[in-house]
Amino acid sequence: MELNQYLEVFIEESKEHLQSCNERLLDLEKNPEDINIVNDIFRSAHTLKGMSATMGYEDLASLTHQMENVLDAIRNHKLSVTPEILDVVFQAVDDLEAMVFSIADGGDGKRNVTEVVEKLKLIEKGESPLQVQSQAEAAATTTAAESTTSTFKSEYDEFEYTVLEQSKEQGFEAYEITIALREDCLLKAARVYMVFEVLEKVGEVIKSTPPVDQLEEEQFDQEFTVSIVSKENQEDLKKIIMKVSEVEKVEINAISLGDIRNKQETTEASSEEESKKTVEATTNSDVPVETEQKKQTSTTKQASNKTIRVNIERLDILLNLFEELVIDRGRLEQISNDLKNQELHETVERMSRITGDLQNIILNMRMVPVETVFNRFPRMVRQLARDLGKKVNLEIIGAETELDRTVIDEIGDPLVHLIRNALDHGLETPDVRKANGKHEEGTVVLKAFHSGNHVFIEIDDDGAGIKKQKVLEKAIKNGIINEQTASTLTDKEVFELIFASGFSTADKISDVSGRGVGLDVVKNTIESLGGAISIESREGKGSTFSIQLPLTLSIISVMLVEIEKEKFAVPLSSIIETAIVKKDEILNAHNQKVIDFRGKVVPLLFLKDIFQVPSQEEEDEFYSVVIVRKGDKMAGLIVDSFIGQQEVVLKSLGNYLTNVFAISGATILGDGQVALIVDCNALIK
Amino acid sequence: MAETLTEDIKFIVFQLKEKEYAIPVNKVNSIEKIEHITRVPGLTPYVKGVINLRGVVTPIIDLRLRFGLDEIKYTESTRVIIISFDDMEVGLIVDAANDVIDVNMNSIEPQPEVVGVEEAEYISGVAKIDKRLLILLDLEKILNRDEIRSDSKIEG
Incomplete structure (x- = not known):
C-alpha cells in the first residue's frame, strides 16, 4: 500500500489533534x-476527518463528522454548551482515540460507534429548535469546507471566512495581494518580513500562501500571496x-465574500444561517481578529523551533554505536598515555572533548517533556471528579x-494511581469541605521540577490528609505491624505503611481506587526506575506525594570499587559516603x-563473601567501607579499594542471565572490560 | 529445528575433547577469540561470566563444563561461538572452531542410545559425513535457563 508510508504520520498527527x-x-x-475555543476544536476535528477519510478509515471519519455537526451547532449558537453535551463529545473523543490506537497497533480502526453517533444526533436534534435546517446546514457547511476550489490563489477555511466577513461589516476591505520579488533578490525572507511589517501597519494579515513559516524559510519561488x-x-x-x-510587482484583488461562498457551493439556507451568526457575533467581533494575529505570532515562534520525528529505536542504535566509540576512546587514551607522543596526545584529548559534547547531545535527544504524560490528566481528573x-x-506546573x-x-x-488516590481518598466532598471551612472546590497540584541529577514530581492536594490513627489501626488489623511497634513509629514511618501491600484505608471501596492493590505497586515501579x-x-490540610526520579536510565554515576582483581560499580544514588575503618x-x-x-550502628x-570472589586470605589492618542506604536503612559494603567516581552506561546482562542476585546490570569500562553494577537494594533487607 | 528439510544445511563444526560437534550456521552470529571474561557471582560454574562483545554484554558458557567434561586452560585455538537463540545471545567456549560443512538432512540420524554420557541429553542427532561423525547440538536444552537458577540456589 502506498498509504503505508503516511500511516505513521497520520497516527502521530491524529493523536496530536x-x-x-x-x-x-x-x-x-x-x-x-x-x-x-469551539472553532479550535472544530478545526482539529475537521482536519482529523479529512485525514482519516484520505487514509480510508470510514468509521473514524463518520464519527468525526457527527461530532463536527454538534460543534458547528454550538458555534452557530444553536446549541449552548452544557456539561451533558460535553460528556457526549468527550465520549466521542474517547472513541476516536480508541480507534486511532487500534490503528496504531496494526488494527483496522473499526469500532462500534452507533451509540455515540445516536447521542450526537439526538443532541443536534433535541436541543436545536431548527432541527431539520440545522442538520442540512451542518452537512452543507462541512461538505462545503471540504470541496473548496476557488479562482483565488488562497483558499479560506470557515474560520478565516468568518474573520473576513466580520471585518467587512466593520468597514474594512479585504484584499488578496500577490507580491513578486525580483529574481536576483538575495534575502527573500528579509523582504517578506518587511512586506509583512508594512502590511501590519495598515491592516490585519489574515492568511498567506505559502504559510508564514515556509515564507520565513524561503520555501517559495518569487511570488507569494497575502490576504x-x-x-x-x-x-x-500597492x-x-x-x-x-x-x-x-504587486497585484491586488479585492476579495468579495460572495465569490468565496459561491465557490463553496453553499445552499441558500446556510447563508441565511451564516448571516444570522454574524449578526450575533459582531458584538465581540474584535476578538477573532486578535486571535488570528496571535496565531500568526505563534506560528512564527514554532518556525524557529523545528522538529523532526525520529524512531526511538534509531536513537537507541545511535546511543549504542556511540557507546562503542566511548570505549575505543578509552583505549586510545590509554595508548596515548603509554606512547607519550605529544601530537597523538593532543588529538586524543580533542577527540575526548568532542565525544563528551556528542554524548550530551545524544542523551538530550532522548529527553521528552513530562507534558506528554501530564496532558492526559486534566481529562481524567474531570471525569473522575464527575464520577x-x-x-x-487541577493545576499543572x-x-x-x-x-x-x-x-x-x-x-x-504510577502517576495515574496517585492522582486517583488524591481525588478519591484525599479530597473531601463539597459539603464536607464547606463544613470544614474550606473552599468547595478542592485543588490538586501536579508539579514537576529539576533538582541536581534528579527530577521531582509532586502531587499535592488540599484534602483531608492522612489520618495517622486510622492507618495504624488498619496496619495492625492487617497484620502489617504489631501494636508494640506501632507506638514507636514516627509520622513518616506511619505514612510509609500505606505503601505496604494489602493496605487500603478508604472506608468504602469505590471502583476508582481502594482495593488496596496499588500503592505498593506504585512504590515498586518507582524504585525499579531508580527513584x-x-x-x-497534615491531617485536615492535605498531603503531598513526592516522587524523585533519575534524569536518565541509560547513564548513571557510579563509584568503581575493586575486590581482588574484580571491579564492581556501586550506584552513587545509594551511596551515603565512603570510609576507612580500623579493624578493631x-x-x-x-x-x-x-x-x-556517626552514632548509628x-x-x-x-562483598568478597557475598560475591564469592576467589581470594587469598590476607587480612588487612584497615577496611574500605562504602556506606549505602535503602530508604532509612544503611549498610556498609566492605571492598578492597576505591577506584573512583565515573559516569557509566548502564547495560543489561542479556536475556540469558536474568535475576542474578544483587547485580542490577553491567557496564563497559574504558579498557573494554565489563564491570558489574551492584544492586544495593537487594543487599539490604 | 529444521530436520524435516531434505536439502543441505550449513553447519559450523567445532572441537571439544577430540570430538566434533556442529551447530547450524544460521544460529551462529560470529566466532570470537577468547578475551577477558568478567565473572558473575552466584551462578552455576559452567556460566563463566560475561564479555564485552562490541558493546553488548554477552554471557559465556563453557561447553566443557556444561557437558561435565574436565576444564582445560584456554589456548590460542580456544574460540567463543556467539549464538543467538530464542532472543538470547550467548557465547559458547569450545576448544577450536575451524570448519563449515554442508550436511544433507537425510544423513542425520537420531542420537544413538548410549548410556550414561552427560552430554547425551544435549544432542539432537548425529551426522556421518565421509569418515567424520558430527554431533548435532540441541541449543534449546543447552540454554535451558531453569538450570542456572536452580543450580545457583543449591550453591548459594
Whole structure:
C-alpha cells in the first residue's frame, strides 16, 4: 500500500489533534461562551476527518463528522454548551482515540460507534429548535469546507471566512495581494518580513500562501500571496508595498465574500444561517481578529523551533554505536598515555572533548517533556471528579520539565494511581469541605521540577490528609505491624505503611481506587526506575506525594570499587559516603559485624563473601567501607579499594542471565572490560 | 529445528575433547577469540561470566563444563561461538572452531542410545559425513535457563 508510508504520520498527527481536542474541550467547559475555543476544536476535528477519510478509515471519519455537526451547532449558537453535551463529545473523543490506537497497533480502526453517533444526533436534534435546517446546514457547511476550489490563489477555511466577513461589516476591505520579488533578490525572507511589517501597519494579515513559516524559510519561488483586511484603498496599498526594495510587482484583488461562498457551493439556507451568526457575533467581533494575529505570532515562534520525528529505536542504535566509540576512546587514551607522543596526545584529548559534547547531545535527544504524560490528566481528573461528585481544580506546573524517554514511558501508570488516590481518598466532598471551612472546590497540584541529577514530581492536594490513627489501626488489623511497634513509629514511618501491600484505608471501596492493590505497586515501579517516593501529610490540610526520579536510565554515576582483581560499580544514588575503618573498630552484634558510624550502628557486608570472589586470605589492618542506604536503612559494603567516581552506561546482562542476585546490570569500562553494577537494594533487607 | 528439510544445511563444526560437534550456521552470529571474561557471582560454574562483545554484554558458557567434561586452560585455538537463540545471545567456549560443512538432512540420524554420557541429553542427532561423525547440538536444552537458577540456589 502506498498509504503505508503516511500511516505513521497520520497516527502521530491524529493523536496530536485528539489531544488538542481534549485540551480545548476542557477549556470550553470553563468558558462555555468562548466561541474561539469551539472553532479550535472544530478545526482539529475537521482536519482529523479529512485525514482519516484520505487514509480510508470510514468509521473514524463518520464519527468525526457527527461530532463536527454538534460543534458547528454550538458555534452557530444553536446549541449552548452544557456539561451533558460535553460528556457526549468527550465520549466521542474517547472513541476516536480508541480507534486511532487500534490503528496504531496494526488494527483496522473499526469500532462500534452507533451509540455515540445516536447521542450526537439526538443532541443536534433535541436541543436545536431548527432541527431539520440545522442538520442540512451542518452537512452543507462541512461538505462545503471540504470541496473548496476557488479562482483565488488562497483558499479560506470557515474560520478565516468568518474573520473576513466580520471585518467587512466593520468597514474594512479585504484584499488578496500577490507580491513578486525580483529574481536576483538575495534575502527573500528579509523582504517578506518587511512586506509583512508594512502590511501590519495598515491592516490585519489574515492568511498567506505559502504559510508564514515556509515564507520565513524561503520555501517559495518569487511570488507569494497575502490576504489582508485594511481600510486603505488598493492604490495606496500597492504604493506602500512597492516601497519595500526588491519588490518586482504587486497585484491586488479585492476579495468579495460572495465569490468565496459561491465557490463553496453553499445552499441558500446556510447563508441565511451564516448571516444570522454574524449578526450575533459582531458584538465581540474584535476578538477573532486578535486571535488570528496571535496565531500568526505563534506560528512564527514554532518556525524557529523545528522538529523532526525520529524512531526511538534509531536513537537507541545511535546511543549504542556511540557507546562503542566511548570505549575505543578509552583505549586510545590509554595508548596515548603509554606512547607519550605529544601530537597523538593532543588529538586524543580533542577527540575526548568532542565525544563528551556528542554524548550530551545524544542523551538530550532522548529527553521528552513530562507534558506528554501530564496532558492526559486534566481529562481524567474531570471525569473522575464527575464520577465522585467532587469539585476539583487541577493545576499543572512545570510540564516542560524533561525526562528520559524510558522513564516517561514507565511513570504514567504510577502517576495515574496517585492522582486517583488524591481525588478519591484525599479530597473531601463539597459539603464536607464547606463544613470544614474550606473552599468547595478542592485543588490538586501536579508539579514537576529539576533538582541536581534528579527530577521531582509532586502531587499535592488540599484534602483531608492522612489520618495517622486510622492507618495504624488498619496496619495492625492487617497484620502489617504489631501494636508494640506501632507506638514507636514516627509520622513518616506511619505514612510509609500505606505503601505496604494489602493496605487500603478508604472506608468504602469505590471502583476508582481502594482495593488496596496499588500503592505498593506504585512504590515498586518507582524504585525499579531508580527513584524514590515519600509522603508528607497534615491531617485536615492535605498531603503531598513526592516522587524523585533519575534524569536518565541509560547513564548513571557510579563509584568503581575493586575486590581482588574484580571491579564492581556501586550506584552513587545509594551511596551515603565512603570510609576507612580500623579493624578493631568493628564490633560484633548477634553474629553480625557492625560499625559505629556517626552514632548509628551500621551492619557490615563483606562483598568478597557475598560475591564469592576467589581470594587469598590476607587480612588487612584497615577496611574500605562504602556506606549505602535503602530508604532509612544503611549498610556498609566492605571492598578492597576505591577506584573512583565515573559516569557509566548502564547495560543489561542479556536475556540469558536474568535475576542474578544483587547485580542490577553491567557496564563497559574504558579498557573494554565489563564491570558489574551492584544492586544495593537487594543487599539490604 | 529444521530436520524435516531434505536439502543441505550449513553447519559450523567445532572441537571439544577430540570430538566434533556442529551447530547450524544460521544460529551462529560470529566466532570470537577468547578475551577477558568478567565473572558473575552466584551462578552455576559452567556460566563463566560475561564479555564485552562490541558493546553488548554477552554471557559465556563453557561447553566443557556444561557437558561435565574436565576444564582445560584456554589456548590460542580456544574460540567463543556467539549464538543467538530464542532472543538470547550467548557465547559458547569450545576448544577450536575451524570448519563449515554442508550436511544433507537425510544423513542425520537420531542420537544413538548410549548410556550414561552427560552430554547425551544435549544432542539432537548425529551426522556421518565421509569418515567424520558430527554431533548435532540441541541449543534449546543447552540454554535451558531453569538450570542456572536452580543450580545457583543449591550453591548459594
